Amino acid sequence: MGKKKSGLKSNKKHSKRFQKLGKAPGTIDYLGNKEASATKVTIIEFNEGFLKVHFPGNIEQIVAHKDTPTVSWVNIVGLNDTSFIEKIGKHFGLNPLTLEDIVNTEQRPKIDEYDTYIFGVFKMLYINEADELIREHVAIVLLEHCVMVFQELDDDVFNGIRERIRNQTGRVRNKSADYLFFAFMDAIIDNYFLVIEHINQNMEILDEEVYHDPRPETAHKIQQLKTEVLKIRRWVSPVKELISKLIDSESELISKDTKIFLRDVLDHATEINESLQIYREMSISLMEMYMSNISNKMNEVMKVLTIMASIFIPLTFLAGVYGMNFEFMPELQWRNGYFIILGVMTLIFVAMLLYFKRKDWL
Numbered sequence: 001m002g003k004k005k006s007g008l009k010s011n012k013k014h015s016k017r018f019q020k021l022g023k024a025p026g027t028i029d030y031l032g033n034k035e036a037s038a039t040k041v042t043i044i045e046f047n048e049g050f051l052k053v054h055f056p057g058n059i060e061q062i063v064a065h066k067d068t069p070t071v072s073w074v075n076i077v078g079l080n081d082t083s084f085i086e087k088i089g090k091h092f093g094l095n096p097l098t099l100e101d102i103v104n105t106e107q108r109p110k111i112d113e114y115d116t117y118i119f120g121v122f123k124m125l126y127i128n129e130a131d132e133l134i135r136e137h138v139a140i141v142l143l144e145h146c147v148m149v150f151q152e153l154d155d156d157v158f159n160g161i162r163e164r165i166r167n168q169t170g171r172v173r174n175k176s177a178d179y180l181f182f183a184f185m186d187a188i189i190d191n192y193f194l195v196i197e198h199i200n201q202n203m204e205i206l207d208e209e210v211y212h213d214p215r216p217e218t219a220h221k222i223q224q225l226k227t228e229v230l231k232i233r234r235w236v237s238p239v240k241e242l243i244s245k246l247i248d249s250e251s252e253l254i255s256k257d258t259k260i261f262l263r264d265v266l267d268h269a270t271e272i273n274e275s276l277q278i279y280r281e282m283s284i285s286l287m288e289m290y291m292s293n294i295s296n297k298m299n300e301v302m303k304v305l306t307i308m309a310s311i312f313i314p315l316t317f318l319a320g321v322y323g324m325n326f327e328f329m330p331e332l333q334w335r336n337g338y339f340i341i342l343g344v345m346t347l348i349f350v351a352m353l354l355y356f357k358r359k360d361w362l
Contacts, residue, residue: 028082028096030103039078039085040154045070046165048174059084063091066146071177073165074148079103079137085150092148093117094141102150105137109238111245118142118181118253120242122188123235125195126157133195133228135235138188142181142253149184157191158184178258185243186265192236192272199229199279206286214293222290226283233276240269307361311352315345 041062043054047070056062065072079085082103089099098119101107112119124136136156141148149158161183164170172183202225209218243266247259254262322331322341331337356362 028086028099028103030079030082031105039076039081041077042075044073044075044162044165046073046173047071051165051168051173059087059091062088066092066143068145070145071175071180072146073180074146076148076150077152077154079105079150079152088148092141092143094119098141102139105152107137109235109242111242113249113251116143118246118249118251120181120185122185122239124151124157124188124191125232125235126155126191127195127198128155131198133198133232135231138184140181140184142177144253145177147177147180147184157187161187175258176255178254179261182258182261182265185239186261186268189239189265189268189272193268195232196272196275196279199225199232203279203282203286207289210286210290210293214290214297219287219290222283222286226280226287229276229279229283233273233280236269236276237273240266240273243269303361307356310356311349314348314352318345318348 041056043056043062043065045052045054045065045068050070054061054065062074065074076085076088079102085099085103088094089096089102093116095114098112098114101110101112101119101121107121109123110121118141120140120142122138122140124138126134126136128134134155136152138156139150141150161172161180164172164183172180206218206221206225209215210222243262246254247262247266318341322329325332331341334340353362
């Protein structure tokens, strides 16, 4: 008998990771969401007394900077053109697994050491002009005299490094390629502090809102912030381990002098991880505080309603008794009966208010 086909259709939207299912390791598939655009290559070649910016027109001009005596920063913007990435990789001797990770924008931060190069994947985070968190996939390859940077967008956090190279300030111009590699990691991690400060400001605003005026949309904001913190933590937390791996590396590409600077970056990464853990706990506490405040406000409302009901129950009882209109009710014949019953009701009302006030229920 043939198998019956299910009539149910799945509505799940799979991530682009599912495109790689069943494919061989090393398959170069761009998994990002950026629109296709021409790949742009800029090369900054420098040493202590020399600086030149190149805009190569072909791969041969790029490869010419692989073994120059100067230090070259090969900046490649745009990962959509996988055939170009593959050609670059072959000319620079990059492993197919490295090329796969370069275009895999969902790749977890990592450091891989090979015989002739060190490869790193990081998540570059920054806040744009619309006050939104932007995440960009960045892959960095360290060779003996060259550092290759692969990124999705023109915007990055490396302008400070460009200024230091241009103005010959700092140590970049008189150091080797491994220091440039460190400078990129340092810029990425330092920018994490700005993202952390952004989270802290949002946390303080929400804290005030939860304490003074909790509203239904406040819970949505808290949940968004909590999700954002978890995402950032997933992108940032592995970096500490990666830096430790570089410090302990025996690769000749990383000098002892550079490892001293890497220890400082390790301290920054540790501080960021601790801050993210604190903010994660604070986001959970904010939600608990929100629920507690909403519950307290509901209790206050119920308290007022209960007091009003308690006051009107005896008054309703009296009104119900004298509203039955039995024939033999002597009070109905009293000339001032109406005013007497109103007085009794008023007395009961005032007495109950005084009682509740004495109990601090009002």
